[in-house]
Amino acid sequence: MKKVYLxxxxxxxxxxxxxxxxxxxxxEFSHAKFDTLLKRHVADGKVNYKALKQDKLLDEYLSDLSxxxxxxxxxxxxxxxxxxxxxxxxxxxxxxxxxxxxxxxDLSFLGTIVINSPWKKEFCNIGGKLYSLDAIEHDILRGxxxxxxxxxxxxxxxxxxxxxxxxxxxxxxxxAQLEEQARTFLGDGVRNQMRWExxxxxxxxxxNWYRGDFExxxxxxEAYLAQFFTDEQKRWLAAGEVKIEFLDxxxxxxxxx
Numbered sequence: 031m032k033k034v035y036l037x038x039x040x041x042x043x044x045x046x047x048x049x050x051x052x053x054x055x056x057x058e059f060s061h062a063k064f065d066t067l068l069k070r071h072v073a074d075g076k077v078n079y080k081a082l083k084q085d086k087l088l089d090e091y092l093s094d095l096s097x098x099x100x101x102x103x104x105x106x107x108x109x110x111x112x113x114x115x116x117x118x119x120x121x122x123x124x125x126x127x128x129x130x131x132x133x134x135x136d137l138s139f140l141g142t143i144v145i146n147s148p149w150k151k152e153f154c155n156i157g158g159k160l161y162s163l164d165a166i167e168h169d170i171l172r173g174x175x176x177x178x179x180x181x182x183x184x185x186x187x188x189x190x191x192x193x194x195x196x197x198x199x200x201x202x203x204x205x206a207q208l209e210e211q212a213r214t215f216l217g218d219g220v221r222n223q224m225r226w227e228x229x230x231x232x233x234x235x236x237x238n239w240y241r242g243d244f245e246x247x248x249x250x251x252e253a254y255l256a257q258f259f260t261d262e263q264k265r266w267l268a269a270g271e272v273k274i275e276f277l278d279x280x281x282x283x284x285x286x287x
């Protein structure tokens with residue numbers, strides 16, 4: 031009986047040590063610098079790139095990202111918030127390093143010929159490994175996590191993008207932040223136009239380009255959209271009575287006047 035008790039005590043001790051080790055491995059990453067930066071230079075989704083270019087805090091935050099270990103973050107929400115912030119921070123870096131310019135597309139197009147897409151350039155240093163913006167968005171946020179609401183959060187520095195928040199994404203607030211981003215994006219009347227009187231929705235190209243992500247989540251684009259509308263509008267969508275068209279995308283820089 032004594033041997034059984036000792037064995038049981040040893041087992042509990044080992045389990046406790048394992049839990050402590052796993053807990054120690056899970057780390058937190060502070061986005062406070064990025065949060066401060068966004069509050070300083072972003073208002074109503076528009077960025078003061080001229081001032082941002084002079085702010086050393088952006089490079090300090092990117093330096094923190096270069097030393098980070100996102101795999102050691104403890105939860106899914108921590109990881110998603112981390113990668114969204116990383117995407118947005120490196121997009122800002124891309125713009126300020128080439129500022130002034132009229133569009134992010136000025137960095138990749140000469141006439142109609144693509145010469146060097148900014149989204150495919152591997153310049154995002156995360157934990158000592160270089161990523162492209164495309165890799166962060168498509169391989170990690172869409173591929174690894176399958177989170178469709180990131181389409182309302184990652185910002186491509188353009189007028190038709192969902193607005194850049196004046197705060198960093200936070201694990202504790204992530205679900206609420208993404209929900210707010212979705213509702214703001216659909217309801218701003220510029221990026222998406224709801225003409226219910228004619229039962230026609232003029233939607234952002236984002237819903238066209240990434241339609242499969244929204245269909246995977248809800249079965250159809252109409253079913254996905256329905257969660258944001260009234261019961262009557264939901265019935266129209268479910269009955270196939272609503273026509274969907276897609277707006278042209280404005281790639282002009284999201285710069286403060």
